[in-house]
Amino acid sequence: MRPTCVTRLAVAALxxxxxPRRIVFVTGSAAKCxxxxxxxxxxxxxxxxxxVPGRGAHSSTAHLNLSRxxxxxxxxxxxxxxxxxxxxxxx
Numbered sequence: 001m002r003p004t005c006v007t008r009l010a011v012a013a014l015x016x017x018x019x020p021r022r023i024v025f026v027t028g029s030a031a032k033c034x035x036x037x038x039x040x041x042x043x044x045x046x047x048x049x050x051x052v053p054g055r056g057a058h059s060s061t062a063h064l065n066l067s068r069x070x071x072x073x074x075x076x077x078x079x080x081x082x083x084x085x086x087x088x089x090x091x
Contacts, residue, residue: 001027003035011039026051 001007014020024044025036033045 001025001032001036003027003032003039007036008039011043015040015042 011023014023020042022042022044023040024046025033026046026048027033027036028048030047033047036045037043
């Protein structure tokens with residue numbers, strides 16, 4: 001999560017219209033956490049690496065990229081097998 005003007009407006013709108021007890025952000029750096037926490041008295045921030053040790057942004061991105069590549073190769077093989085089976089069903 002990057003602390004931007006859009007994030008600041010979203011926090012202000014949440015506090016004005018919804019009134020949550022707390023708003024929790026997860027980000028990759030302590031500097032970003034400091035900026036996010038300054039956006040409101042009920043804003044909390046957690047560092048990615050503190051949630052699950054060894055599962056920070058870099059390892060999560062690598063895992064997602066691996067999952068995406070495995071999924072796209074399995075879906076392409078299943079679509080080619082389904083198209084070949086549908087063509088063999090024709091008289």
